[in-house]
Amino acid sequence: MTPAAETIAADEGEAIRSAAAWFARKCSGSFGNDEHAAWQVWLNASELHRSAWQQVENVRTSLGGLPGHLAGPALRGVSARKRQTLRTLAVIATAAPLAWLGYRAAAAQGFTADLRTAVGERRTLELADGSSLSLDTDSAVDVAFDQERRLLRLRRGRIMVTTADDPQARLNTSGRPFLVATAHGTCEALGTRFTVRTDAVGSQVAVLDDIVRVTPNAHPDRPLMLNAGQQLRFDATGGGAIEPAAVATGTWAGGSLVALDMPLAELLAELARYRHGILRCAPSVAGLRISGAFPLDDTERSLKLLTETFPLQTVSRTRYWVEVHPA
Structure with a gap:
């Protein structure tokens, strides 16, 4: 595989993995307005995301059974035991292509790495x-x-x-x-x-x-x-x-993100790598220059240090969606 092909595969794998994760959350029964808004932001971010979401939707619907106007009469003539068997087979049939998609994503993203x-x-x-x-x-x-x-x-x-x-x-x-x-x-x-x-x-x-x-x-x-x-x-x-090289190169290995006149947006992008969900700042403070040492093993503490030291405040839309705004 050429480097360009490997890059495309990695991008596709990441998009499919994210789409599968969003799909699971949407089916969880507790997908609120904030999560729906976050999903919409992800979906609109790129054509690759929209394509990956469509692939997951296609897998779900392609084995969805007979058309609606035929499904009722067909099932009425089948015993309850057979209906349960058909439902079980449908789950297995649907899981197989999803598992294949999951394996492709896992391989691309390194879940099978040493x-x-x-x-x-x-x-x-x-x-x-x-x-x-x-x-x-x-x-x-x-x-x-x-x-x-x-x-x-x-x-x-x-x-x-x-x-x-x-x-x-x-x-x-x-x-x-x-x-x-x-x-x-x-x-x-x-x-x-x-x-x-x-x-x-x-x-x-x-x-x-x-x-x-x-x-x-x-x-x-x-x-x-x-x-x-x-x-x-x-x-x-x-x-x-x-x-x-940056003066603080390698300090992450010791558990610290050392910022020396670093734009706030860049600092938050680095901290975001150490936590789940969305972490970003308002455009009006994106260029604010930050200097300091921030613990990577406790990003909540890092955000607290940030707001105590600079004229900033955090706004939590959900547990997994945090924004930094002017104080």
């Missing part, structure tokens, strides 16, 4: 070669170590890697290369500590120590060398400009 974290969860572990791997919230990684290379496939989210010397270097004097691959390219660690983040649009690598070689899929013959303190964002078309 290592993954839930929303709001962070995790650090030691790999087989002694390297340290930290997974940020809602991240998924496949580990593929063999005799030729040490490879991590980042399927979604963000990771931090501190590489160790290859224990097999005695057998192979140069050691196995340590690689992190995303849908947009490959990063080769040259004895280093670095972070890699990926989404449907592109990937970003930031180097904390030593050097990383980045090879965008679009330009495999033009790798880019990043030194400590540098970062690069790249996508299906290639790499952008090498820039200075």
Whole structure:
């Protein structure tokens, strides 16, 4: 699969997963006006969302049984036991394509990955070669170590890697290369500590120590060398400009979001990754510059710190829909 195709699959998987989740909530019996408004915002956000919703609707209706004007007479001639059997078969038949859609979404989003974290969860572990791997919230990684290379496939989210010397270097004097691959390219660690983040649009690598070689899929013959303190964002078309890494790069691994003159909208977008639901601000305060350290394991506390320090207030439409407004 080409990088462009992988990106499309990831987008489609995310949309179908979201559509299935919204459908389940709409059928729960407790879908209120606020949730309906949130669903409408999601539905109108993109053509991909509308297409995914239509797919779920099609699956639901395609096996809905006989037309209404035939269903009554047909069922009146069937015993209660047989009607129950037909209903059971209908449930099974409907569940099968939905399960298939769910599996496609799960594969695209990394639910079948070797290592993954839930929303709001962070995790650090030691790999087989002694390297340290930290997974940020809602991240998924496949580990593929063999005799030729040490490879991590980042399927979604963000990771931090501190590489160790290859224990097999005695057998192979140069050691196995340590690689992190995303849908947009490959990063080769040259004895280093670095972070890699990926989404449907592109990937970003930031180097904390030593050097990383980045090879965008679009330009495999033009790798880019990043030194400590540098970062690069790249996508299906290639790499952008090498820039200075943010001062707070990697602080998420310690549980803090450190903001230095960060726009409020950007700060809330980062905090939103660590909680379920909608978190956003009024346009009038989106550009407000924020500096401070905010705990990632308790986003409610972060919002409280925000409103105590700046002229802001939170407005909760529901438990899962919070907006920040001017005080």
